Amino acid sequence: MRLTAVAYGLLALFALGVPLLGIYPVFMMQLLCLAMFACAYNLLLGFGRMLSFGHAAFFGAAAYATGWLVTAHAWGPGAAIVAGVVVAGLLGLAVGALAIRRQGIYFAMITLALAQLVYFVCLEAPFTGGENGLQGVPRGKLLGFLPLKSDVVLYYVVLAAFVAVFLFIRRVVHSPFGQVLKAIRDNEPRAISLGYEINRYKLLAFVLSATLAGFAGSLKALVFGFVTLSDVQQSTSGEVILMTLLGGTGTFFGPVVGAAVVATLQQYLSDLVGGWVIAIIGVVFVACVLSFRRGIVGELAAARWLRRAPPPR
Amino acid sequence: MAATVPPTADEYILETRGLTKEFSGFLAVSNVDLKVRRGHIHALIGPNGAGKTTFFNLLTKFLIPTRGAIIYRGRDITPEKPAQVARAGMVRSFQLSAVFPHLTALENVRIALQRALGTTFHFWRHQATLGVLDARARELLELVDLAALAGVVAVELPYGRKRALEIATTLAMDPELLLLDEPTQGMAQEDVERVTALIRQAAANRTVLMVEHNMRVVSTIADTITVLQRGQIIASGSYAEVSRNPQVLEAYMGSADTELENAH
Ligand SMILES: Nc1ncnc2c1ncn2[C@@H]1O[C@H](COP(=O)(O)OP(=O)(O)O)[C@@H](O)[C@H]1O
Numbered sequence: 001m002r003l004t005a006v007a008y009g010l011l012a013l014f015a016l017g018v019p020l021l022g023i024y025p026v027f028m029m030q031l032l033c034l035a036m037f038a039c040a041y042n043l044l045l046g047f048g049r050m051l052s053f054g055h056a057a058f059f060g061a062a063a064y065a066t067g068w069l070v071t072a073h074a075w076g077p078g079a080a081i082v083a084g085v086v087v088a089g090l091l092g093l094a095v096g097a098l099a100i101r102r103q104g105i106y107f108a109m110i111t112l113a114l115a116q117l118v119y120f121v122c123l124e125a126p127f128t129g130g131e132n133g134l135q136g137v138p139r140g141k142l143l144g145f146l147p148l149k150s151d152v153v154l155y156y157v158v159l160a161a162f163v164a165v166f167l168f169i170r171r172v173v174h175s176p177f178g179q180v181l182k183a184i185r186d187n188e189p190r191a192i193s194l195g196y197e198i199n200r201y202k203l204l205a206f207v208l209s210a211t212l213a214g215f216a217g218s219l220k221a222l223v224f225g226f227v228t229l230s231d232v233q234q235s236t237s238g239e240v241i242l243m244t245l246l247g248g249t250g251t252f253f254g255p256v257v258g259a260a261v262v263a264t265l266q267q268y269l270s271d272l273v274g275g276w277v278i279a280i281i282g283v284v285f286v287a288c289v290l291s292f293r294r295g296i297v298g299e300l301a302a303a304r305w306l307r308r309a310p311p312p313r
Numbered sequence: 314m315a316a317t318v319p320p321t322a323d324e325y326i327l328e329t330r331g332l333t334k335e336f337s338g339f340l341a342v343s344n345v346d347l348k349v350r351r352g353h354i355h356a357l358i359g360p361n362g363a364g365k366t367t368f369f370n371l372l373t374k375f376l377i378p379t380r381g382a383i384i385y386r387g388r389d390i391t392p393e394k395p396a397q398v399a400r401a402g403m404v405r406s407f408q409l410s411a412v413f414p415h416l417t418a419l420e421n422v423r424i425a426l427q428r429a430l431g432t433t434f435h436f437w438r439h440q441a442t443l444g445v446l447d448a449r450a451r452e453l454l455e456l457v458d459l460a461a462l463a464g465v466v467a468v469e470l471p472y473g474r475k476r477a478l479e480i481a482t483t484l485a486m487d488p489e490l491l492l493l494d495e496p497t498q499g500m501a502q503e504d505v506e507r508v509t510a511l512i513r514q515a516a517a518n519r520t521v522l523m524v525e526h527n528m529r530v531v532s533t534i535a536d537t538i539t540v541l542q543r544g545q546i547i548a549s550g551s552y553a554e555v556s557r558n559p560q561v562l563e564a565y566m567g568s569a570d571t572e573l574e575n576a577h
């Protein structure tokens with residue numbers, strides 16, 4: 001446990017010092033947005049064992065809502081983020097309510113189909129900019145005074161948001177609700193036989209996950225200053241699954257590591273190998289799934305656990 | 314025990330009327346009329362594939378009956394949902410051990426106690442608020458000799474201990490009617506005795522309907538025995554009555570000469 005505390009401490013120092021270390025803050029912000037997205041996804045997959053193939057819908061819809069409100073209606077960034085998050089939450093409620101009636105792959109297929117629907121709405125709707133998306137999204141001033149135009153200021157805002165979401169997810173998992181969610185994940189019939197209406201708990205988990213995914217999307221819209229169809233696209237849904245599995249589902253920090261690996265590979269390899277980066281990430285993914293199924297953080301945790309005293313029998 | 318009480322409307326806690334389940338033309342449970350007397354330990358026996366588990370699934374609404382009605386505490390519960398039935402006090406265990414593998418033994422029991430707090434949807438609260446249930450959870454674990462393993466994740470418990478944990482969790486619901494599907498299956502003899510004693514103890518203030526293959530257990534604790542074969546009731550009564558029934562002996566051994574004692 002002490003090792004974990006030290007690791008978190010070093011990480012916090014690093015995160016706070018990023019602007020001084022000469023690391024490109026936009027890259028770090030992108031990484032944090034992806035990490036937040038992956039953490040949100042992990043809440044659903046890792047702790048609720050629900051496999052969604054359509055999480056880009058929530059990420060992208062929130063990004064569009066936020067981007068549109070600040071661009072076309074001159075909303076402040078704070079209110080626009082809240083609106084984006086609400087849109088994602090409501091969308092999550094609708095998609096979740098339909099999807100939880102089925103399980104496993106059927107659940108996944110419903111999320112996929114509904115996410116495609118959201119994609120087409122974003123393609124065809126008059127206010128989303130069609131193929132071009134929304135360009136020139138202004139960052140504005142948070143709460144009317146904090147100038148987000150500065151990459152450094154925005155970086156700290158995104159960092160604070162990420163830390164808040166990370167701690168929030170920990171709380172959800174370690175809450176009375178989290179206990180029930182884990183019970184349902186472990187054994188649905190048993191949870192039913194103890195009087196739980198499991199679909200309501202699954203739906204709440206789905207809405208929470210969609211809401212947080214939306215938060216990540218809204219932030220991303222401000223960070224990059226544009227929203228495009230790729231934010232609601234199937235490939236983005238695939239990417240978040242990849243990041244989560246790569247880092248380790250059901251661990252708290254796994255999705256962050258997964259996001260860091262994927263974002264770094266994309267950033268640095270795409271300069272070297274161009275379009276091949278997708279193929280390389282695919283190979284890394286397959287190698288991971290074949291050689292360490294628990295993901296990077298999952299395997300590390302398992303290795304440490306084994307070194308400790310064996311469990312009582 | 315209940316014989317001295319005059320027959321009243323609530324003499325029977327559970328009654329099925331013509332309960333039937335068809336799986337694509339195959340009758341797994343066929344026209345079963347069963348009455349479970351309040352306060353009794355009622356055993357349901359029968360060869361493998363007789364439809365006992367299916368019958369349990371019908372009672373607890375995990376399966377929708379093709380025909381027939383289920384009356385629980387004088388109320389027709391046929392259209393209700395499984396979680397609803399559980400909350401009404403009819404709680405089941407499963408034939409294959411059903412624990413929450415990644416929760417500790419204590420947490421497993423606490424899941425059953427947790428609903429009473431009314432905070433099961435509170436995702437913003439810390440689970441430390443569930444601590445008020447720990448004393449009760451430990452009591453229940455004590456009951457099945459699991460107190461020392463309260464902090465162990467269920468997946469690491471040996472099979473017999475998992476089944477004991479399952480019983481403790483079921484008892485945590487304080488059910489009025491306890492449905493146990495082969496609670497001693499696959500257990501070592503000493504565990505069987507412990508569980509048998511526990512069922513007898515639990516039955517002191519509730520009704521138990523149990524599927525059980527171990528005839529020694531059935532003969533010692535069951536007040537009433539119902540024998541199911543190919544989805545139908547072929548005999549019902551005390552152990553003495555049922556064990557002499559030629560049809561029952563036939564069903565078990567294919568011959569009327571053998572004693573039921575060895576049946577499995
Ligand atoms: N879901 C199902 N679909 C089709 N057949 C089933 C199903 N569940 C049980 N059966 C069949 O019903 C019969 C009774 O099974 P079961 O109730 O499990 O028997 P028991 O518990 O008495 O051993 C078996 O022949 C079994 O194959």
Ligand SMILES: [Mg+2]
Nearest residue numbers: 365366367408
């Ligand atoms: Mg059975």
